[in-house]
Amino acid sequence: MRNNRRLRWAAVPIAATLTLVLAGCTQAQLNGFLPGFIEGESPATNHTERVSGLWVTSWIVLLVVGVITWGLTIWAVIAYRRRKGQTGLPVQLRYNMPIEVFYTIVPLILVLGFFAFTARDQAEIEKRFTADEVDVKVEVIAKQWAWDFNYVNEDVYSPGIQAQLDPNGPAGSVDQAALPTLYLPVGANVELELESRDVIHSFWVVDFLYKKDMYPGKTNYMSFVPEREGTYAGKCAELCGEYHSLMLFNVEVVSQAEYDDYIQSLRDAGQEGQLSNEYDRNQNLPGTGAPELKEEHEAE
Incomplete structure (x- = not known):
């Protein structure tokens, strides 16, 4: 009985301490x-x-x-x-x-x-949104070493270049204004079509806690709802060549009005239509032209 009482008395301060510690945790800690x-x-x-x-x-x-x-x-x-004085092995x-x-x-x-x-x-x-549920559809095209964004529903596009060093900033810092930027309206059902133009890449927005690989010749999808306005850093998470570390981008989650203004700015800049696979480095896939070559050799 005494042992049970002692355990109960010991459990009370432990439980109280845990309650206080957990109650004081920030959202980041939780x-x-x-x-x-x-x-x-x-x-x-x-x-x-x-x-x-x-x-x-x-x-x-x-x-x-x-x-x-x-x-x-x-x-x-x-x-x-x-123990002292013991010899040999214990009982096995x-x-x-x-x-x-x-x-x-x-x-x-x-x-x-x-x-x-x-x-x-x-x-x-x-789980993907159905076609009727999608509010914003963007085709994300990865390339060595940057990103292109096709806003499918609005029929405009935004081409990107790899990260540039900021001459006016600290040594090694990147010019954020020159980074490819994906604009998304807050609270919208977003579907991203992820494609690669050359080698394997990986689409990673750090704060979204999720990444997905991008394979040449295959389309992957991400469906989500951005719930907080702000700027989110993104990068390629798959080693893809010499300038992999400079394959950066930003995601701007903005209000619907700001999103509409951005889409209009792309139209005003003449960036209407969609970027195609015209610059795809993998056009000559294995097997292309093989039947004609085989027939020529047989004729000889």
């Missing part, structure tokens, strides 16, 4: 110190909290497993250490079925749990 969160404001996109929730929950589970494992390891080292135990079942079943449950929650969240994140 979301695992991941980018994409600002205190008192909406997350960057409708998927941001889902990603951070999976991350934080995984770390909590793994931390508990780690504490238990290390605790048992240290306890075994101390409890079963060689084999085929302890309960323990073997335990350390087989528990990891299996953890792996299945991680798989189930990851599959659930990935299915939601990868």
